[in-house]
Amino acid sequence: MPSLILLATSPRVPAGLLSRDAWRALDAADLVLAADVEEDLPLALADDGVAVTPIGHERATERARMLVESAWTQETIWIGSPDGDPGLSDAIATEVSRLDDGPEVEVLVGSWDVEGGRLLDAVAVMDRLRAPGGCAWVAAQDHASLAPFVLEEAQEVHEAIGAVIADPDDPSVREELTDELGDLLFQVLFHARVAADHAQEPFDVDDVAAALVDKLVRRNPHVFGDATAETLEEIEAQWQAIKAQEKAARTDGPAA
Structure with missing residues (x-):
């Protein structure tokens, strides 16, 4: 049949x-x-x-x-x-x-979600909120109005991390950290989406992710290149040395 x-x-x-x-x-x-x-x-x-x-x-x-x-x-x-x-x-x-x-x-x-696939959902939701016909409050925000929220959300993440350190096996505090990390991620997505609307020098969340990937690869040559750094002290010294080189090469401000 x-x-x-x-x-x-x-x-x-x-x-x-x-x-x-x-x-x-x-x-x-x-x-x-x-x-x-x-x-x-x-x-x-x-x-x-x-x-x-x-x-x-x-x-x-x-x-x-x-x-x-x-x-x-x-x-x-x-x-x-x-x-x-x-x-x-x-x-x-x-x-x-x-x-x-x-x-x-x-x-x-027929197909499975790729790892990190829900990040694409988060980007799509952020775009929908900011787009015409979305949320008027979200559309009205700019970097200046959002700046205080970055500090607020970072502080709440810090507090949630402290709770997890104090009781790492408590599911409620781990859930709280998950939620607070999401709120902080929202700020990253929000600022990237605001930046995408800039008339002269726009950038978007892909540019943010690309910059992060490039930095992590560049500053970890013992993983992605031929450098050798075996101890934690050697890895830290290597990171700081590369960071200093980047800072010296920049003309528009210090490296992060």
């Missing part, structure tokens, strides 16, 4: 970058369905010659009924929606349970 495959993918991975098993399933399917064929993944599949058919039902129960009925007669793949299709898996389970010999249902993971 044909089966119903629910293809789950990460929205943080480029559309079309799928596992081998996912591509094999798509090639073998009789029918590939999606809620919106104008989403990134259906468009990417169409570019690769996979026909994707839109499904008209919006309610999870109606969508589930159509998917199960389709899987009775043909190998069917459902392309998961970006919102995760709330309620659909439960509705499919209900539909299949009503049948004496229902189709086999399989969840196939």
